[in-house]
Amino acid sequence: MNALVALCHFCELHGPRTLFCTEALHPPSPSPPQPGQSISGERERDVDREGEGLTMRAHSSATQRADMCEGCRSLPAxxxxxxxxxxxxxxxxxxxxxxxxxQLFSVVRQACVRSLSCEVCPGREGPIFFGDEQHGFVFSHTFFIKDSLARGFQRWYSIVMVAMDRIYLINSWPFLLRHLRLTIQSLQSTALKASHQISATHP
Structure with missing residues (x-):
């Protein structure tokens, strides 16, 4: 694992929960093509076969968590x-x-809990860095999203990037901060528009 990115949410019923994560899977060394078979065709079949196996293993991991409500589940089981x-x-x-x-489930789970419970900056919104050699290092950006149906009319989220290489993560800080802020601003703007529409239809 070079790095893993996850979207986390503080559920009002179940506390910190991971909503979605993406990890990079580097390709194995290429094998020579079979007679009469193109390299591109072989590569496409390899991706298809490995993709099927990966999604099956991902499904197995997802079913480990049964204590979820609609608000803290992003995909069906x-x-x-x-x-x-x-x-x-x-x-x-x-x-x-x-x-x-x-093992990554445990690492991401801990990063999620820490990003939404104890490792926060003043005002509770913004970027922060924490971690150690054992559990990995985390770049976390916490933020609120308006929700007229939530307690306090807003929900608390974080986007975390987890890596074992501290130097790599620190050097990536400017890039991560710039693009995460754009993503967060887009999410907040969309949620604000939806909240206004709900308020208009339910005075």
Missing amino acids: SHPGFVSVDNETGIRFLSHQHPRQP
Whole structure:
């Protein structure tokens, strides 16, 4: 694992929960093509086969968590997840509510809890860095989203990036901060519009 990105949410019923995560899966060394078979065709079949296996393992990880309500589940329990491929690098990305590996499940779970309970900056919104060699290092950005149906009319989220390489994560800080802020601003703007529409229809 170079790094793993996750969206976390503080559920009013169950506390901190991971809603969605994406991890990079680097391709194995290429094997020579069979006679009469193109390299691209072999690569596509490899991706298809491995994608099927990855989504099945992701489904197995997701079913470990039964104590979820509608507000802290992003995908149905039967959903296999998503596999996307960067054609330039050959790197595959697996996305699901939880990581496919049990050890990563524990690491992301701890990062989620810490990002929404104790490792927060003044005002509770903004970026922060924490972690250690054992559980990995975390870049976390917490934020609120308006919700007229929530307690206090807002919900608390965080986007975390988890990596074992502290230097890599620190060097990525400016890039991460810039793009996460754009993502968060887009989410907040969309939620604010939806909240205004709900208020208008339910005076």
